[in-house]
Amino acid sequence: MSYFDNIRTFVRVYxxxxxxxxxxxxxxxxxxxxxxxSQLEDYLSVRLFHRTTRQLNPTEQGNIFYEGxxxxxxxxxxxxxxxxxxxxxxxxxxxxxAPLGVGRRLIAPLIPKFKKEYPLIDLRLRLSDRKLDLTAExxxxxxxxxxxxxxxxxxxxxxxxxxxxxxxxxxxxERGTPEAxxxxxxxxxxxxxxxxxxxxxxxxxxxxxxGVQRFAVKGPFESDDGDVLTNWALDGLGITLKPVFEIAEHxxxxxxxxVLTDTPPxxxxxxxxxxxxxxxxxxxxxxxxxxxxxxxxxxxxxxATAAV
Numbered sequence: 001m002s003y004f005d006n007i008r009t010f011v012r013v014y015x016x017x018x019x020x021x022x023x024x025x026x027x028x029x030x031x032x033x034x035x036x037x038s039q040l041e042d043y044l045s046v047r048l049f050h051r052t053t054r055q056l057n058p059t060e061q062g063n064i065f066y067e068g069x070x071x072x073x074x075x076x077x078x079x080x081x082x083x084x085x086x087x088x089x090x091x092x093x094x095x096x097x098a099p100l101g102v103g104r105r106l107i108a109p110l111i112p113k114f115k116k117e118y119p120l121i122d123l124r125l126r127l128s129d130r131k132l133d134l135t136a137e138x139x140x141x142x143x144x145x146x147x148x149x150x151x152x153x154x155x156x157x158x159x160x161x162x163x164x165x166x167x168x169x170x171x172x173x174e175r176g177t178p179e180a181x182x183x184x185x186x187x188x189x190x191x192x193x194x195x196x197x198x199x200x201x202x203x204x205x206x207x208x209x210x211g212v213q214r215f216a217v218k219g220p221f222e223s224d225d226g227d228v229l230t231n232w233a234l235d236g237l238g239i240t241l242k243p244v245f246e247i248a249e250h251x252x253x254x255x256x257x258x259v260l261t262d263t264p265p266x267x268x269x270x271x272x273x274x275x276x277x278x279x280x281x282x283x284x285x286x287x288x289x290x291x292x293x294x295x296x297x298x299x300x301x302x303x304a305t306a307a308v
Contacts (some may be wrong), residue, residue, distance in 0.1 A: 003043070004076065007069050009036040010048065014058055014066045015136055025138050090283035091120035097134075098143035101226045101246040102270065103127035106298050107143060107291075114290055121283050129194065129224055134275060140284050141274045145243070148273055156272040156288055159299050162244045163265035164306075165204075166256040170236035178239070181206050181263045184217045190238035191217035192229045204241050205266040212266055230256075241265050245302035252305050270295070 012022035013033065023033040041048050048062035058066065098107045103125060111123055126132075126139070134142055134153065148155065178189050184204065191204075203214040219238050223229055230247055233240045234255055250256040272288050 003040075004073075006036040006040040006043075007072060009033050010040055011066065011069050011073060012138065013037060013049070013056070014062065017056060019056060090118065090281075090286050092281075092283055093122050093124065094141070094283055094287055095124045095126070095137075095139045096141055096143075096287070097126045097128065097132050097137075097139050099145055099226070100127050100129050101243065102143050102145065104227070105246060105302075106295050110291065110294055110298075113294075114287065117290075118283075118286065121287075129226055134273060140281070141272055141287060144271050144273050145268050147269065148271075153273045153275060156274070156292060158270045158272065158292055158295050160267040161270050161299065162267050162303065163241055164244055164247075164251070164258050165206075165239055165241055165260050165265060166233065166247065166251065166258050167239040168234055168236045168255065169257055171233075171238065172257060172259070174236070178259055181208065181213070181215055181260055184239065184260075185215050187218055189219075190221070191219035192232050192238040192240040193217060193219060193222045194226055194229060195222045195224065206260070206263045207266055208263050243268060244306050245299050248302040248306035270299075 009022060009026060009028075012025050013019055016022050016025065019033050019037070020030045023030040026033065037048060044061075044065070046061040046065075047059050048065060050057045050059055096107070104127065108125065108127075111125060115121070115123065126137075132139065132142055143158075145161070175189060178184065183189050184191055203216050205212050205214050221229075221232055221237055223232075226242070226246065229240045230242065230250070232238065233242075234250065239259060244251070247256055251258065272292070274284060274288070
């Protein structure tokens with residue numbers, strides 16, 4: 001067993017606080033992960049973790065070794081990156097994350113094209129609307145809508161994405177068309193909201209004559225999946241706030257109708273997030289530089305399709 005494999009497993013166990021979580025992250029069995037930690041402890045002649053049936057906590061020696069292990073792995077990654085840069089053939093595994101709507105509509109269709117151009121790079125795409133921790137989850141780069149809370153992350157802006165308030169014609173026929181943004185908060189209309197643990201946006205920011213105002217909207221339906229909200233809106237269950245690129249075809253067909261166009265939602269920033277260390281990796285830099293203009297092009301196509 002490679003000593004460096006053991007170190008990598010140790011680092012992920014330390015960061016995730018779980019043997020099974022680290023095993024899943026590294027795509028190995030929990031037994032293999034445990035064996036690697038045991039081998040490392042035997043080699044160092046120290047105990048790296050206090051283990052109980054319910055908890056796994058690093059020892060003092062484990063804390064010390066973690067700091068050094070991170071430096072070792074960072075040096076190895078930088079050395080490999082330097083070699084790849086010289087040979088101009090980036091290779092290896094790239095872990096990418098994106099929100100559900102962004103990933104399904106924009107990123108997933110582009111991944112095979114990227115792979116065709118760079119066959120030595122393998123990609124793992126993770127889609128989720130929940131908040132992600134790049135370091136803890138072993139991600140190289142993540143697409144993001146909004147502004148990240150972690151100020152230590154590097155940001156590559158892609159575009160400001162227009163958003164729209166919309167509902168189905170059936171809903172508007174039954175409930176009427178809202179005439180003022182205040183009707184979203186007083187129970188006159190049902191709003192479909194994206195909510196999940198740690199969600200940064202529990203209010204809808206709208207551009208009014210008095211500047212940007214946030215409205216604490218009300219409604220009986222919430223979900224942590226943006227596509228569920230779209231389907232509920234199509235079914236006539238309420239008004240939702242969506243990026244135009246996610247619902248361009250529904251706006252074009254008339255199955256969703258824009259409302260309150262005089263007080264539109266504030267555009268949301270789409271960006272790529274990565275750590276400083278990750279950006280030193282040629283395959284990460286390549287992916288960012290390759291994806292950015294292509295996603296920008298797709299966003300423009302969607303906006304033209306929607307014709308909002």
